[in-house]
Amino acid sequence: MPASPNHTMTTAEWGLLLFLSVIWGGSFFFNAVALTSIDAYTLVAARVLLGAIFLYAVLRASDGRLPTSREAWTAFAVMGTLNNVLPFTLIAWAQGTGVPSGLASILNAATPIFTVVVAHYWTDDERMTPLRIGGVIVGFAGVVVMIGGDALSHAGEHLVPELAIIAACVCYAFSAIYARRFSRMGLAPLATAAGQITASAIIMTVLVVLFDAPWRMPPPSLASIGAILGIAALSTCLAYVVYYRILATAGSVNLMLVTLLIPVTAVLLGAILLGERLAPNHFAGMAAIAAGLAAIDGRVFRRLARG
Secondary structure (H helix, E strand, C coil): CCCCCCCCCCHHHHHHHHHHHHHHHHHHHHHHHHCCCCCCCCCCCHHHHHHHHHHHHHHHHCCCCCCCCCHHHHHHHHHHHHHHHHHHHHHHHHHHHHCCHHHHHHCCCHHHHHHHHHHHHHHHCCCCCCHHHHHHHHHHHHHHHHCHHHHHHHCCCCCHHHHHHHHHHHHHHHHHHHCCCHHEEECCCCHEEEEEEHHHHHHHHHHHHHCCCCCCCCCCCCCCCCCCCCCHHHHHHHHHHHHHHHHHHHHHHHHHCCCHHHHHHHHHHHHHCCCCCCCCHHHHHHHHHHHHHHHHHHHHHHHHHCC
């Protein structure tokens, strides 16, 4: 069953959310590398097609099966369009037209704002609360502070691609609400993830054949091939298994908090793995994000209220 509106996430759920932020955050890097030698439609088609193959292999290895009912596949097609086909293509196209990764991260972090609004009007059990709204706004402000004002200085230079990323955020918001139906249909997270990505692969294959004709393009570079494999295996296959597990217990609004954590994990990984220096704005932004997440979580404020 979907989580209650005031659901406080467990330590395990927060851990999964943090893990999801790492593997989803990698998609921006993989996109940047892959787009050096292929275009957006082909990248997204390859991502979901390989992701579907990986997920189906995992599903069969665990003795699972895809459902066969028309109801399930209609839902998979809608979910695949909202959660993969449209947002993946919009973001990849925007990055391919020159939107800097920092600005893309800021725009992507607006997803929880749209999710809170959509959940309020489209669900009965994930309503807006002052703490939730305030927490999302503070968290978003933290992302802006952490990434830095320089990223915002580029805002407006690529207005239509930037609006495309905002449109992707809206798609993610509606998809998170729509995805709640799969638990009511009794579908396991792994089967749901495999069905959604398979439907996306079918849709994208048709689109890429109609509009891209990738067989006429030069072969992709080895770096692009590696990036496609990474984005398919990690940022698609593994990510959506985790996605549906979090959704089943924590709810759609809590799930979309991952977009606030993605910039945090990117900065921390840069410091740990690449030796990049953490600046004061990074610490200030992380503190604001932590405060926003604490407000959304609510348990600290409830303890303070009890005195």
